[in-house]
Amino acid sequence: MLDQTPPNETKASVNGHGPLLPLELRALSFEANGRRVIDRLDLTIDEPGITVIMGPNGAGKSVLLRLVHGLIAPTGGEVFWGGKRLDRELARRQAMVFQKPVLLRRSAAANIWHALGLRGVARSDRAIRVGDALKLAGLERRATTPARVLSGGEQQRLCLARALSLEPDILMLDEPTASLDPASTLAIEELLIDAQRRGIKIIVVTHDVGQARRLARDVVFLHHGRIVEHQAARNFFEQPQSDTARAFLAGGLVL
Amino acid sequence: MTLHLDRRTLVGFSLALVIGLGVAVPPAAQAEDKFIVVQSTTSTQNSGLFEHILPKFKEKTGIDVRVVAVGTGQALNNAEKGDGDVVLVHSKPDEDKFVAGGWGVKRHDVMYNDFIIVGPGSDPARIAGLKHAAEGFKKIAAAEAPFASRGDDSGTNKAELKLWQDAGIDPKPASGQWYLETGSGMGATLNTAVGKQAYTLTDRGSWLSFANKDDFKVLVEGDPKLFNQYGVILVNPAKHPNVKAKEGQTFIDWLTGPEGQAAIASYKIDGQQLFFPNAGPPS
Amino acid sequence: MADFLQAFHTALRLIVTFDPRLVEIVLLSLRVSLLAVAIASVIGFAVGGALAVYRFPGRGAVSAVLSALMGLPPVVAGLFVYLLLSNTGPLGVLQLLYTPTAMIIAQVVLVVPIIAALTRQACEDLLEEYDEQLRSLGASSSAIVATLLWDGRYRLITAVLAGFGRAIAEVGAVMIVGGNIDHVTRTMTTAIALETSKGEIALALALGIVLLLTAFAVNGALMSVRRFASRLAYA
Numbered sequence: 001m002l003d004q005t006p007p008n009e010t011k012a013s014v015n016g017h018g019p020l021l022p023l024e025l026r027a028l029s030f031e032a033n034g035r036r037v038i039d040r041l042d043l044t045i046d047e048p049g050i051t052v053i054m055g056p057n058g059a060g061k062s063v064l065l066r067l068v069h070g071l072i073a074p075t076g077g078e079v080f081w082g083g084k085r086l087d088r089e090l091a092r093r094q095a096m097v098f099q100k101p102v103l104l105r106r107s108a109a110a111n112i113w114h115a116l117g118l119r120g121v122a123r124s125d126r127a128i129r130v131g132d133a134l135k136l137a138g139l140e141r142r143a144t145t146p147a148r149v150l151s152g153g154e155q156q157r158l159c160l161a162r163a164l165s166l167e168p169d170i171l172m173l174d175e176p177t178a179s180l181d182p183a184s185t186l187a188i189e190e191l192l193i194d195a196q197r198r199g200i201k202i203i204v205v206t207h208d209v210g211q212a213r214r215l216a217r218d219v220v221f222l223h224h225g226r227i228v229e230h231q232a233a234r235n236f237f238e239q240p241q242s243d244t245a246r247a248f249l250a251g252g253l254v255l
Numbered sequence: 256m257t258l259h260l261d262r263r264t265l266v267g268f269s270l271a272l273v274i275g276l277g278v279a280v281p282p283a284a285q286a287e288d289k290f291i292v293v294q295s296t297t298s299t300q301n302s303g304l305f306e307h308i309l310p311k312f313k314e315k316t317g318i319d320v321r322v323v324a325v326g327t328g329q330a331l332n333n334a335e336k337g338d339g340d341v342v343l344v345h346s347k348p349d350e351d352k353f354v355a356g357g358w359g360v361k362r363h364d365v366m367y368n369d370f371i372i373v374g375p376g377s378d379p380a381r382i383a384g385l386k387h388a389a390e391g392f393k394k395i396a397a398a399e400a401p402f403a404s405r406g407d408d409s410g411t412n413k414a415e416l417k418l419w420q421d422a423g424i425d426p427k428p429a430s431g432q433w434y435l436e437t438g439s440g441m442g443a444t445l446n447t448a449v450g451k452q453a454y455t456l457t458d459r460g461s462w463l464s465f466a467n468k469d470d471f472k473v474l475v476e477g478d479p480k481l482f483n484q485y486g487v488i489l490v491n492p493a494k495h496p497n498v499k500a501k502e503g504q505t506f507i508d509w510l511t512g513p514e515g516q517a518a519i520a521s522y523k524i525d526g527q528q529l530f531f532p533n534a535g536p537p538s
Numbered sequence: 539m540a541d542f543l544q545a546f547h548t549a550l551r552l553i554v555t556f557d558p559r560l561v562e563i564v565l566l567s568l569r570v571s572l573l574a575v576a577i578a579s580v581i582g583f584a585v586g587g588a589l590a591v592y593r594f595p596g597r598g599a600v601s602a603v604l605s606a607l608m609g610l611p612p613v614v615a616g617l618f619v620y621l622l623l624s625n626t627g628p629l630g631v632l633q634l635l636y637t638p639t640a641m642i643i644a645q646v647v648l649v650v651p652i653i654a655a656l657t658r659q660a661c662e663d664l665l666e667e668y669d670e671q672l673r674s675l676g677a678s679s680s681a682i683v684a685t686l687l688w689d690g691r692y693r694l695i696t697a698v699l700a701g702f703g704r705a706i707a708e709v710g711a712v713m714i715v716g717g718n719i720d721h722v723t724r725t726m727t728t729a730i731a732l733e734t735s736k737g738e739i740a741l742a743l744a745l746g747i748v749l750l751l752t753a754f755a756v757n758g759a760l761m762s763v764r765r766f767a768s769r770l771a772y773a
Contacts, residue, residue: 071670092676102671105689114685118677146770166675292636301736306720323636323717337625338635442735466737495625497633
């Protein structure tokens, strides 16, 4: 495990606007094409640090993340952040990074600038934040490069930097390094660890067991749209409590 | 090294282009210039008469004359809708009806020329030199030789139909076979006639100024029934308040007065006069 | 054949010496069509972008109608505007018939569906990629439209050029609402029709050559834009 000492509190809980944690999902369901993708799911996340959501492909991990972020609406159940339902103000305190980097047809710096503009950040502050974000991601020398010309790893770093520039309290990532080479993966993971050290609550979806071991403080194991296990990471990896989790960790195909 | 469109530059440039276009390229006649719209015929326009006389009028009065050239029928129709200040056409019965209906103020004779029958050098219907136009039409129908008609309710078209009537023949059943109705102006119809080696009735002015004659000749002329009188009428401002009655009347007065009449007479192509002024008291 | 070569030779001379009649007609055509396309672009971008992003009942029908109107025959557009602007029509009081303004209006009517439909398509394609990310960033619908329009700028330029190509080459609309009045509303296309009907082949040819060159220039610009855009991965 990489060295990570999460703070005792997250920014989410100390911010003037009120605590964002705990994140509570109650009887959450999502149906599509007649299929129950998420099935009456209950979950509570209230610890700082990095939470990893794991499971075999098709378990519903990406859908779960999108439900939590508010990108799709559940067909049943509710999502509560610090006891409140998701609204515009709460949404502004979140940011998400997708599996495939989504960048506009403009320069790297302009992409961050645009995102800050959407959030209503004052022009005078934008320049500083863009600079900081690019530096954090190691992309200062690529500031004026068309973002879509960057390599896969650089693009994802840029997406992460963009998300961090928004100064979110919660950062969610959906398989952020699934298509990246090991060097880029390491760079992303280091950024995540650094972010959680600064108090940002992070929720990562991954199917990469090694990555989960490196990053997770606690693990949520999902299968067929239901929570099978939710434990502290060390316990989960050493002593999984369910057969499916055991089989998954051993590298088998879990149907 | 990389060059991408800076948003401000692009927007600024586009704006400048549009504004520049709207302002810098001067439209020919601004609304401040005085102008009238004259609904007239394609034959008059194709003859080139307007290019000759209108500048003289503009010089004298400062009024710009904008000619919309369509067929006589359409010209009178447009005037009934108020889309014009003056009409200058050549079909007296329709002009009289126009005034009688209250759409026009008064009809004045302006000028005349004549119609002629032109046709291919080979003259398959053998009409060359005939003294009566209706006789020529009879022979064309008998030979089923191709004939191009305006078919557009114009003054020329009306004159042509009258001649068919005089000849006791109805050509319409043969429409699409030897009787070709172009529905077009005189120039386009002449083009079609030449292209199809067809006979056609045309006013002399259009014929003289037509530049694509091939081997066509004037075959029948001089019949009094081929007389072609032009009339000018002021559109009735009582029916359409937007009509520029004052400027319109100025134009009519000039056209029927000594200067306008002289201008008409002075228009020649290859030394031949096209229109003969004959304004008298209003008829 | 000899006549044709003679006419061709005269035509080239008219062009090279910037014959004033020719220049006046060409400038009017450019002015009418460029202004019409500029106005149509503003309307078309807004409508196309909104159609792609906003959800409302009847959205599918509006899109279908817009796409169908891309094929609106110019002469029909001209007839429609003529009926509006005629003295007996609803907008007769504006006295716009037989003016360049009427021609611009008619061409706007003709070109807006083209630009709007192509803009909608471009924005929908972009939205497929960007929708989740933009919503995650908290963009409002209007902000999304603005983002898509700028991001799709190269495709939009293509739409504008397509619209201009249509406008500069049509004769039906400008003929009906403009009346082909000498020095006032005579454009390249209406002049070609007239001069041909007068048998004045040389002038008609000269205008035709200029019109053709304009069409080639527009196409050339189109290809350059596409190449430039793909080089930057902005296509």
